[in-house]
Amino acid sequence: MESTSHSAPSSAAESEVVDLVSKLIQFDTSNTGEPATTKGEREAAEWVAARLEEAGYDTTYVESGGPGRGNVFARLPGADPSRGALLLHGHLDVVPAEPEDWSVHPFSGAVVDGYVWGRGAIDMKDMVGMLLALARQYKREGTVPPRDLVFAFVADEEAGGKYGSQWLVEHRPDLFEGVTEAVGEVGGFSLSVTNKEGEERRLYLVETAEKGMGWIRLTARGTAGHGSFLPEDNAVTRLAGAVARVGAHTFPLVLTDAVREFLGAVTDETGLDLDPEGPDLSGHLAKLGTISRIIGATLRDTANPTMLDAGYKANVIPQTAHAVLDCRVLPGRQAAFERELDELLGPGIEREWITKLEPYETTFDGHLVDAMNAAILAHDPQGKTVPYMLSGGTDAKAFSKLGIRCFGFAPLQLPPELDFAALFHGIDERVPVDALLFGTRVLDHFLRNS
Numbered sequence: 537m538e539s540t541s542h543s544a545p546s547s548a549a550e551s552e553v554v555d556l557v558s559k560l561i562q563f564d565t566s567n568t569g570e571p572a573t574t575k576g577e578r579e580a581a582e583w584v585a586a587r588l589e590e591a592g593y594d595t596t597y598v599e600s601g602g603p604g605r606g607n608v609f610a611r612l613p614g615a616d617p618s619r620g621a622l623l624l625h626g627h628l629d630v631v632p633a634e635p636e637d638w639s640v641h642p643f644s645g646a647v648v649d650g651y652v653w654g655r656g657a658i659d660m661k662d663m664v665g666m667l668l669a670l671a672r673q674y675k676r677e678g679t680v681p682p683r684d685l686v687f688a689f690v691a692d693e694e695a696g697g698k699y700g701s702q703w704l705v706e707h708r709p710d711l712f713e714g715v716t717e718a719v720g721e722v723g724g725f726s727l728s729v730t731n732k733e734g735e736e737r738r739l740y741l742v743e744t745a746e747k748g749m750g751w752i753r754l755t756a757r758g759t760a761g762h763g764s765f766l767p768e769d770n771a772v773t774r775l776a777g778a779v780a781r782v783g784a785h786t787f788p789l790v791l792t793d794a795v796r797e798f799l800g801a802v803t804d805e806t807g808l809d810l811d812p813e814g815p816d817l818s819g820h821l822a823k824l825g826t827i828s829r830i831i832g833a834t835l836r837d838t839a840n841p842t843m844l845d846a847g848y849k850a851n852v853i854p855q856t857a858h859a860v861l862d863c864r865v866l867p868g869r870q871a872a873f874e875r876e877l878d879e880l881l882g883p884g885i886e887r888e889w890i891t892k893l894e895p896y897e898t899t900f901d902g903h904l905v906d907a908m909n910a911a912i913l914a915h916d917p918q919g920k921t922v923p924y925m926l927s928g929g930t931d932a933k934a935f936s937k938l939g940i941r942c943f944g945f946a947p948l949q950l951p952p953e954l955d956f957a958a959l960f961h962g963i964d965e966r967v968p969v970d971a972l973l974f975g976t977r978v979l980d981h982f983l984r985n986s
């Protein structure tokens with residue numbers, strides 16, 4: 537198989553990207569979801585600001601809704617100010633990690649065996665490092681990109697952006713002035729497939745859509761009483777029944793454009809029968825490897841029970857029982873989803889949204905998409921970009937509220953055997969050094985033609 541990956545750095549950005557990613561990982565920016573215990577964002581943001589200033593940028597440091605929730609913005613003027621600016625965003629926070637579970641310390645940023653190891657290596661200090669390296673190179677070399685580039689390194693993505701992207705969009709829209717398009721996570725990574733001729737090909741998945749994310753709190757109320765009484769109106773029983781019905785339910789298959797295009801492109805390439813009406817879609821999807829977990833979850837809405845809470849003593853029937861559902865809803869399905877859910881819950885179950893983030897969808901076309909295709913092809917002639925929908929959510933949800941067209945394109949050329957999906961929030965999260973060098977070259981090509 538032809539490989540276009542080269543280990544020898546050939547630009548200033550490539551020379552320092554590995555070191556930058558490693559240093560970023562060494563900031564423990566664990567986001568626990570609780571502002572009181574979330575840490576490190578300010579220190580990481582100040583360090584990023586210093587690296588940008590060192591190269592000649594003026595930076596803006598903003599705290600988003602709470603002390604220490606650090607964000608950094610910098611602009612690089614483009615050749616044509618009449619064109620809309622391109623936002624390049626990465627989050628600085630990471631999910632927590634338990635050192636005893638890991639082969640190396642999760643905040644070591646160790647560079648071992650051809651990988652940079654640590655929490656955030658692929659989510660998403662890899663992209664932050666690549667963007668930072670390119671931003672520094674452009675400023676130092678006096679590069680003028682075709683349009684204004686806005687670099688944004690933000691807080692709180694891992695808890696939904698309430699103290700990050702959402703706050704910034706609501707309170708500081710001025711920081712996004714003139715921005716029409718954006719590029720961030722989760723896309724641009726390669727998926728190796730075997731084509732009809734039996735050769736290995738790499739598809740690069742570009743995120744053009746995201747499911748909505750909503751957390752629902754369920755409450756059942758009943759009659760409190762002695763645990764020895766005949767059961768009549770028990771809140772725990774009613775809630776447990778509703779939770780079990782939701783958990784066992786399969787929502788209908790609904791094909792959005794992004795998913796249809798992805799399945800079509802993979803079918804063309806591999807000859808696998810990914811016809812959604814076909815008899816064995818999940819069996820064929822599984823042949824794509826672990827990515828099938830994400831793709832499978834974009835074929836229908838999901839509602840997973842994730843928390844249960846009721847009672848305080850073995851012989852007391854409690855008056856109330858609670859549960860939480862993690863719901864992921866396809867674009868256009870919100871009303872139908874809620875109707876279906878209410879039917880499953882049945883009478884006597886109250887529900888309230890504790891978090892509700894809208895789905896997002898754009899089309900896979902236009903100048904920016906052409907620039908992504910060209911950048912991949914320039915550095916991997918065997919590659920092909922395909923659109924896909926992310927089953928989770930990113931800061932794109934917030935930025936799209938400003939009318940910004942968002943994509944996930946953080947390019948990485950991955951070894952076929954690497955279980956990439958499992959590395960997200962996983963143990964021994966790591967990114968191949970070669971993938972970072974490849975990604976930096978692709979992003980460079982992309983930004984110079986954006």
Ligand SMILES: [Zn+2]
Nearest residue numbers: 659660693721
């Ligand atoms: Zn992320």
